[in-house]
Amino acid sequence: MQAASRLRGFMPGFASPTVGNRSLDRLLPWLLLPVFVISILPIARLAIEGVFVGGVPSADYIRDVLGSSTTWRATANSLYTAGLGTIISLLIGGAFAFLVALTDIRAKAVLVFCFMIPMMIPPQITALAWVQLTGPSSALLNALGMAPPMGSPQPFYSAEGIALLLGIQHASIVFLTLRANLRMLPREQIEAARLAGARGGRLWWQIILPLTSPGLIAGTAMAFVTALGNFGIPAMLGIPANYSTLPTLIYQKLAGFGPSVLGEVSVLAMLIGTIAILGVAVHHRLLGKRDYRLMGMVGRPLDIRLGARRTLVEAVLWTVLIAILVIPLMALVATALVPAFGVKLSLANYSFDAFYEVLFVQPSTIRAFHNSFMLSVGAAVTLVAVCLPLAYVIVRRPTRLTHMVNLLVEVPYALPGVVLAIACILLFIRIPVIDVSLYGTLAIIFVAYLARFLVIALRPVMNSFSQLDPALEEAAQACGAGLGRRLRDILLPLAAPSAAAGALLVFLTAFNELTVSALLWSAGNETLGVLIFNLDDSGDTVLASAVAVLVVLVVIALMSCFQLASRRLPKGVVPWQT
Amino acid sequence: MADINLSRITKSFGDYRAVNQVSLDIHDGEFVALLGPSGCGKTTLLRLLAGFEEPDQGVIALGGQAVADPANGVMINPEARNLGIVFQSYALWPHMSVARNVGYPLEVRGLGRAERDAKIAEALSIVALEPYADRSPTELSGGQRQRVALARCLVMEPRAVLLDEPLANLDVHLRETMQQAFLDFHRRTGATMIYVTHDQAEAMAMADRIAVMDKGRIRQVAAPETLYREPADHMVAGFVGAGAVLPIGDVSMRGTGRCSVRLGEAAIHARICHKAANNSDGQDLGLCLRPEDVWVDEAGTLRGSVEDCVYLGGRFRLQVRVDSDQILPVYATRRARIGETVGLVISDGWVFDRSEGEAA
Ligand SMILES: Nc1ncnc2c1ncn2[C@@H]1O[C@H](COP(=O)(O)OP(=O)(O)OP(=O)(O)O)[C@@H](O)[C@H]1O
Numbered sequence: 001m002q003a004a005s006r007l008r009g010f011m012p013g014f015a016s017p018t019v020g021n022r023s024l025d026r027l028l029p030w031l032l033l034p035v036f037v038i039s040i041l042p043i044a045r046l047a048i049e050g051v052f053v054g055g056v057p058s059a060d061y062i063r064d065v066l067g068s069s070t071t072w073r074a075t076a077n078s079l080y081t082a083g084l085g086t087i088i089s090l091l092i093g094g095a096f097a098f099l100v101a102l103t104d105i106r107a108k109a110v111l112v113f114c115f116m117i118p119m120m121i122p123p124q125i126t127a128l129a130w131v132q133l134t135g136p137s138s139a140l141l142n143a144l145g146m147a148p149p150m151g152s153p154q155p156f157y158s159a160e161g162i163a164l165l166l167g168i169q170h171a172s173i174v175f176l177t178l179r180a181n182l183r184m185l186p187r188e189q190i191e192a193a194r195l196a197g198a199r200g201g202r203l204w205w206q207i208i209l210p211l212t213s214p215g216l217i218a219g220t221a222m223a224f225v226t227a228l229g230n231f232g233i234p235a236m237l238g239i240p241a242n243y244s245t246l247p248t249l250i251y252q253k254l255a256g257f258g259p260s261v262l263g264e265v266s267v268l269a270m271l272i273g274t275i276a277i278l279g280v281a282v283h284h285r286l287l288g289k290r291d292y293r294l295m296g297m298v299g300r301p302l303d304i305r306l307g308a309r310r311t312l313v314e315a316v317l318w319t320v321l322i323a324i325l326v327i328p329l330m331a332l333v334a335t336a337l338v339p340a341f342g343v344k345l346s347l348a349n350y351s352f353d354a355f356y357e358v359l360f361v362q363p364s365t366i367r368a369f370h371n372s373f374m375l376s377v378g379a380a381v382t383l384v385a386v387c388l389p390l391a392y393v394i395v396r397r398p399t400r401l402t403h404m405v406n407l408l409v410e411v412p413y414a415l416p417g418v419v420l421a422i423a424c425i426l427l428f429i430r431i432p433v434i435d436v437s438l439y440g441t442l443a444i445i446f447v448a449y450l451a452r453f454l455v456i457a458l459r460p461v462m463n464s465f466s467q468l469d470p471a472l473e474e475a476a477q478a479c480g481a482g483l484g485r486r487l488r489d490i491l492l493p494l495a496a497p498s499a500a501a502g503a504l505l506v507f508l509t510a511f512n513e514l515t516v517s518a519l520l521w522s523a524g525n526e527t528l529g530v531l532i533f534n535l536d537d538s539g540d541t542v543l544a545s546a547v548a549v550l551v552v553l554v555v556i557a558l559m560s561c562f563q564l565a566s567r568r569l570p571k572g573v574v575p576w577q578t
Numbered sequence: 579m580a581d582i583n584l585s586r587i588t589k590s591f592g593d594y595r596a597v598n599q600v601s602l603d604i605h606d607g608e609f610v611a612l613l614g615p616s617g618c619g620k621t622t623l624l625r626l627l628a629g630f631e632e633p634d635q636g637v638i639a640l641g642g643q644a645v646a647d648p649a650n651g652v653m654i655n656p657e658a659r660n661l662g663i664v665f666q667s668y669a670l671w672p673h674m675s676v677a678r679n680v681g682y683p684l685e686v687r688g689l690g691r692a693e694r695d696a697k698i699a700e701a702l703s704i705v706a707l708e709p710y711a712d713r714s715p716t717e718l719s720g721g722q723r724q725r726v727a728l729a730r731c732l733v734m735e736p737r738a739v740l741l742d743e744p745l746a747n748l749d750v751h752l753r754e755t756m757q758q759a760f761l762d763f764h765r766r767t768g769a770t771m772i773y774v775t776h777d778q779a780e781a782m783a784m785a786d787r788i789a790v791m792d793k794g795r796i797r798q799v800a801a802p803e804t805l806y807r808e809p810a811d812h813m814v815a816g817f818v819g820a821g822a823v824l825p826i827g828d829v830s831m832r833g834t835g836r837c838s839v840r841l842g843e844a845a846i847h848a849r850i851c852h853k854a855a856n857n858s859d860g861q862d863l864g865l866c867l868r869p870e871d872v873w874v875d876e877a878g879t880l881r882g883s884v885e886d887c888v889y890l891g892g893r894f895r896l897q898v899r900v901d902s903d904q905i906l907p908v909y910a911t912r913r914a915r916i917g918e919t920v921g922l923v924i925s926d927g928w929v930f931d932r933s934e935g936e937a938a
């Protein structure tokens with residue numbers, strides 16, 4: 001009573017906008033509501049399928065699925081391939097990020113630019129390229145006389161093959177997260193360590209690595225969760241070898257159809273979700289113990305001299321890049337240029353017919369480009385706009401609710417796309433209350449993308465918020481800036497590099513995404529991923545490769561536009577620029 | 579108008595009480611220094627005032643109105659308190675130019691461009707940084723950054739300015755200039771200033787009153803000269819000023835506020851604090867001697883041997899051992915040999931209660 005009257009008496013003495021700021025402060029937690037609806041409700045809807053049999057609560061599906069040895073073998077396989085793949089991603093992405101951000105190697109921009117490309121090739125196409133490349137009938141190896149003898153096993157049809165490709169595919173995730181983090185490493189802290197006598201390995205192990213551990217941990221967690229839900233690679237490499245992971249097991253269950261499909265898929269989905277949440281919980285536990293907010297000025301990049309070893313390091317980096325980028329890309333281009341699938345490509349018989357066909361004969365290509373572009377740009381922009389305040393709430397105003405949301409947003413990303421698609425269909429085929437159906441429109445794909453990619457946009461921004469010296473925000477607060485202003489004037493520009501990295505990741509992942517839209521598309525609403533898949537599925541591998549090549553070209557063109565605009569954008573927004 | 583009143587403020591981090599039952603009244607327009615050793619809770623107290631921390635107990639009032647009162651659920655946001663703060667770590671925004679950093683408070687208040695530019699130019703000229711207006715703060719030296727932070731604080735004409743060791747990174751020369759700039763600013767605007775420092779010379783030179791903190795508590799709040807002449811307890815006596823604090827036992831009163839103390843062969847006439855005067859059993863009393871009250875004089879009854887002699891320019895400072903285990907700092911006009919026996923005359927001293935009770 002007394003407090004209220006004091007407060008009222010007090011306020012007129014102060015600038016009036018504060019009233020609005022205070023209400024914004026209160027409104028902020030409501031942001032969790034749409035996040036909840038879009039990313040958690042569909043999963044909850046699907047979960048219901050697993051615990052009800054014919055409308056009655058029952059543990060039958062759970063017992064059946066968890067009692068089956070196939071489930072546990074697939075789980076073990078998933079953990080093995082995702083775990084090994086994550087280690088490979090960490091090694092490749094981590095090494096690139098550290099070397100590019102901290103040392104004086106040359107041609108950094110080109111290196112980073114090229115490093116982003118493997119991620120944009122759809123996983124199933126990458127897998128196809130590697131299989132074509134390394135098998136006994138490989139065009140390239142045959143030309144070099146190095147092909148294994150006919151009948152020998154394809155080395156990539158194995159757990160390690162799957163892990164290797166998963167690792168290559170997701171190295172850019174580790175790279176981008178870590179690099180955003182390294183950009184904020186103030187030079188003084190490393191210089192202080194060097195003055196203290198830390199040199200070489202000690203500097204890396206004891207100072208740089210611990211200081212960047214939030215980024216390392218975040219990138220690792222994201223790479224793991226992504227690998228866990230990947231379908232394309234284990235499908236192309238595992239199914240021929242009879243090696244199933246959880247996503248391929250779900251796919252096989254769905255293909256088998258039957259009355260219990262939804263229930264069993266739901267239980268398997270919950271299993272993947274649990275593993276993903278456990279992985280993320282470990283990540284939060286690890287991060288929670290460290291509060292490495294970096295004090296001091298950011299923005300001056302470091303240049304540790306490599307000296308005589310520089311040329312060697314550069315040679316290794318470029319070799320790795322050629323192996324993971326140029327070779328699969330060459331295989332893809334070669335397939336797109338053959339006159340007919342199976343014909344041996346030579347200088348005499350290459351043809352651009354496939355490109356002509358997809359660009360000028362089939363209207364669906366342009367439509368798919370248009371749809372995918374709208375969907376991925378829309379998702380990237382929407383998600384960054386949502387994630388800035390959302391990350392703020394989670395990092396600076398933690399409550400039990402935000403902790404829960406923080407873990408649950410991981411689930412739609414970790415689940416195989418098909419499962420998320422089913423969940424979205426179940427929920428949106430007839431939205432309760434307003435009685436509208438989203439099924440058969442682009443909107444349902446858009447909503448599914450928002451759910452799936454939220455976490456990709458969220459993590460880098462959260463990461464950079466938790467690293468900012470809180471005094472930067474407090475100084476603005478003391479200047480009278482309310483929450484909205486602080487977000488806009490201080491936090492947004494400082495988090496812009498991370499937000500841009502997040503947006504770019506969303507865009508690149510969504511642009512030729514296949515597994516979600518595979519179930520959600522309808523005539524006129526096809527995406528690039530669907531188009532490529534359908535062409536490939538109906539035997540038009542050459543046309544599929546042509547579209548894939550076009551996709552890569554378009555993405556490179558878009559990245560070049562960013563490059564040209566980079567001078568007008570805030571520093572660090574374009575991830576491959578130093 | 580903008581009196582600041584802290585009443586029994588407590589703030590704990592876990593089990594550790596960083597600020598413990600602190601009460602402090604600061605009048606409008608006063609310049610108060612918070613002085614204390616590292617880790618004593620100065621920054622925490624400042625952050626409580628600014629509103630970045632919420633007290634566990636107690637009431638903080640600005641201009642008579644509670645801005646933090648956990649018992650009644652009152653907590654006004656920092657942005658609504660109109661207090662300027664200069665951070666220990668500068669807290670400049672690396673993505674804005676120096677001018678924009680300085681002008682940001684005005685931008686938030688919605689001032690027009692022309693007015694803003696004029697005020698920015700004025701603030702930058704006070705800190706002598708006009709040529710750097712268009713630079714990025716990352717391209718400035720540590721001292722220059724601190725001055726930008728000061729300018730940003732000055733430009734908003736806050737009801738009170740909170741400064742957390744603002745001059746710690748500046749060179750001696752610049753430090754004096756900046757001290758003068760603070761005092762000028764203070765006189766011109768009449769703003770209340772709360773100035774955190776662990777440099778007592780700085781505190782003495784600038785503040786109207788000094789609050790000495792130790793382990794989360796305020797030990798004494800007084801004008802610099804009072805603090806120097808009449809420290810309330812052992813911690814303050816030892817922390818403020820170069821002087822000796824000697825344990826004594828034998829005190830006889832000589833009228834109100836004066837007494838006679840035996841030190842070796844000599845009887846010293848000293849002032850005595852009220853609390854110590856009532857402490858009739860003479861336990862736990864201490865004698866604080868300042869070097870300017872002690873002379874070298876062969877007629878002196880107190881004898882001691884010279885341990886050290888340093889030339890300070892114009893005079894010498896001797897360390898003289900008396901009574902085998904006590905060392906007195908003494909100013910002298912001539913050089914003394916190490917080991918030489920000298921006679922001392924003590925013209926004044928201050929007797930206080932050494933027991934670590936509730937601070938005065
Ligand atoms: N956020 C925090 N969490 C836990 N302990 C804290 C926190 N902030 C301060 N402390 C502790 O409270 C005590 C007082 O800290 P404070 O920063 O106020 O010291 P200070 O007087 O400003 O010291 P200095 O002169 O070195 O700046 C210290 O022991 C510090 O370790």
Ligand SMILES: [Mg+2]
Pocket residue numbers: 620621622666742
């Ligand atoms: Mg401090």
